[in-house]
Amino acid sequence: MKHFYCMLILFTFSFLSAAEEKKELPPLNPAYQGEHGMVLMNRGSKIYATNFPSYKLPGDIQIVYKIDNPDVAFLNLVRDSELITIKPKAFNLQRLERGEEITVVADVYEGHYKKDGFKVYSERSIVFSDKLYSRKMKDLKPSGQWQEYDSIEINKTERIYVHKITQKPSFNHLIFVDLTSACMQRFKTSKRVPKVSELIYKFVNCGTLKQLYFDADAYQ
Incomplete structure (x- = not known):
């Protein structure tokens, strides 16, 4: 009987933990939907991305993410260039604030894409895999x-x-x-x-x- 109660308690705890994990997050704020340009940075074989945070929506969050390294050529581009930026298609920045793994489609530029940057890749898939940092600008x-x-x-x-x-x-x-x-x-x-x-x-x-x-x- 004692063994039965122990198993029952363990089952109940596991069920409650699973239910908590499945708890839905609040809906995304549509005000954070936009073109969130990023700069890509490198150290060793790792590539990181950070946004261009602003004082107002939709970019008032400082973000740093690790992105998947797709191939050697892409790594070499980021490593050997003074500045690599990306111009992604619109997405909601709160997804990165929450720590989601997402894939965005972006044009990749050597230099700043809003200034005198040169487009190296068009519509490249960029996988944001691991959130490292976020800070709300308030x-x-x-x-x-x-x-x-x-x-x-x-x-x-x-x-x-x-x-x-x-x-x-x-x-x-x-x-x-x-x-x-x-x-x-x-x-x-x-x-x-x-x-x-x-x-x-x-x-x-x-x-x-x-x-x-x-x-x-x-x-x-």
């Missing part, structure tokens, strides 16, 4: 000379540091670090929007660095 701190970064843990020693965009003027910055010592995630700069060289210098004692992306123009 209740932002005032702009100042103190800069704050979030840390994305890739493995035991590898990190991607993401600047927490503030109210205007601000900047978007991501840098990869293979740690050999601890990194400061809050530090003071010479001005509210410093040069990228000054930001890189702040991380120079942390380990092996790779500058991933910097943009200030969109946040002035």
Whole structure:
């Protein structure tokens, strides 16, 4: 009898856990449907994507994702180019905020697709496989000379540091670090929007660095 009750409790717990997993998420907010351009970044054999976050809908979320590496040629393109961006067909950004694995169809550009970029691929399937980071752009701190970064843990020693965009003027910055010592995630700069060289210098004692992306123009 004791064995029967134990089995009954275990079955009930498993049933409740399964029901919780199947609980439906709230519907997507259609205001997040749009053309969400991205920059592709590389470290080793891995490819990452981050969006161009904005202060208003539909792009007011900072996102960093790992994308599937489709082939060597694509990896080499991202690795060897100064800037690779994608112009996807419209999708809802909340799907990435939720951590879904999704496939988007996008044109791939060397350079910025909205500026002087050169189209390398048309309608390429891009698989967003693993969410690494998301941050809603609301209740932002005032702009100042103190800069704050979030840390994305890739493995035991590898990190991607993401600047927490503030109210205007601000900047978007991501840098990869293979740690050999601890990194400061809050530090003071010479001005509210410093040069990228000054930001890189702040991380120079942390380990092996790779500058991933910097943009200030969109946040002035």
